[in-house]
Amino acid sequence: MAKVYVIGHKSPDTDSIVSAIAYANFKGKIDVDDEYIPARAGEINSETKYVLERFNVPVPELLTNAEGKNLILVDHNEMGQVVDGADKARIFEIIDHHKIGDIQTSAPILFHAEPVGSTGTIVADFYFYHKIPLSKEMASILLAAILSDTVIFKSPTTTEKDKQIAEKLNEIAGLDIEKFGMEVKSAKSDIKGKTANELIMSDFKEFEKDGYKYGVCQVEVVRYDEAEARKDEILKELEAVGASKGERLAVFMLTNIIDESTKLWFVGDEEVIRKAFKKEPVNNEVFLPGVMSRKLQVVPPIHEAIG
């Protein structure tokens, strides 16, 4: 009986934590010979805390070093985002919904990446496809993951499949989807009482292209003014975080989920920002109306603009 840790990315968000919990549960049902343990690569954020507490689901085990362990990666496929020690671990599977990153294996594995709005959608689909019953708790947290990652279906990453799977999950969960979505999102959108470092690190992702490192964090708010009053403090901290990770560009996406727009703040390579968004930055900022998705609207143009 092998122990396999199912784990999401560093600076975990709700989709990453819920996918780890639900996929570990799923694997445990279709393979009773091995033990599947949900794990996390960092502290959970206030939104995830709200979701797990509401449905009495335990917080996954913290894994600080994965060296020598068996891993299934969910919700990421970039070495820059993976738990420490993963380069010396055995990666058995990858289930994700992001661009294809830089993880290589020496033997064939199951690698399923699908361009849908959340990894929760894919995990829920596995349950339905294999006809594994979902408990009310599991269906509810998967629904929360979908609503969180798709910003209640407002993000351009949202697909018909996300909506269909959410409806099917809600046949079990029995919630008011719109209202539940706002409850989930507002558990995170309050920035009061958080330090600049907490804001940045609560959802920070690292990327690399041909040796060029960059990082993009995203904070979702329902109003701009509170964060704007702290812009200097946040930029200063962003600079320190980027420098500590050897990044040539560090980006802070301040996304207003009501307005459906993003103020993109950055430190570092201004030329890449100019080229990526075809806008002239003012005070380390470009305003991006209609932009809500890091993986679809911010990372691809930056990735293309590098080199």
Add this chain to the structure above:
Amino acid sequence: MAKVYVIGHKSPDTDSIVSAIAYANFKGKIDVDDEYIPARAGEINSETKYVLERFNVPVPELLTNAEGKNLILVDHNEMGQVVDGADKARIFEIIDHHKIGDIQTSAPILFHAEPVGSTGTIVADFYFYHKIPLSKEMASILLAAILSDTVIFKSPTTTEKDKQIAEKLNEIAGLDIEKFGMEVKSAKSDIKGKTANELIMSDFKEFEKDGYKYGVCQVEVVRYDEAEARKDEILKELEAVGASKGERLAVFMLTNIIDESTKLWFVGDEEVIRKAFKKEPVNNEVFLPGVMSRKLQVVPPIHEAIG
């Protein structure tokens, strides 16, 4: 209406060609807004020729440069094996059953790699899952692809899923599976009348790890003696091929499908071979009883032994 080319690896084998044909056909049925064209990245081998002619299926279009085109990659996910110009193409999907290679994208795509015996198994499963009817021709060539890649279920890459899917395909194809498998395999195992270069290039795959390039080709035979009589000639040609591709190691797998063993011939980095197979090479050769699979039994130990 976009044109999308569905294409397998260079030095295509039967699984690569059939998967391109069958997946293009499948995509055309579930997405009538776009045009899916099966393509190939090189000449077909004698086994594939036999299979396509037997079922009157046209040979896919030859694509020599994919620059600017829309692509779906089947049966590979390594830049060293992809059609020329793919670095300047748009990759929409990847369907494969090999180790995870070095292809990166700037946006999310469907990437499905599954550790089964052939890509044909995965493609057939898509038809069954989406309830798309399979013609007798399509079922027969998919069955041929599975039998070819799994060496009639004798390769250690074979999974229960390959056998189940083969059975389901044969409900439509109506063939004697064992007999059909031998007919398919023997269409390729005759090395008479082939030059050393033809033998090597008929199924040659290139790999890279941290800048270290290596190549592995495989020739399946029903007896060793004919190829052994030409060992010097083959090694000399292997050296030329490896050098022309900048490889530090070039490997020729002479696999006996009756004995279920492989004579591994190589030129270049002897130390990696020694470390990978824990055997002392004699005359540029190690004998590997029970070894039939490049991707499961030869590439992983070499990949691990490098660096």
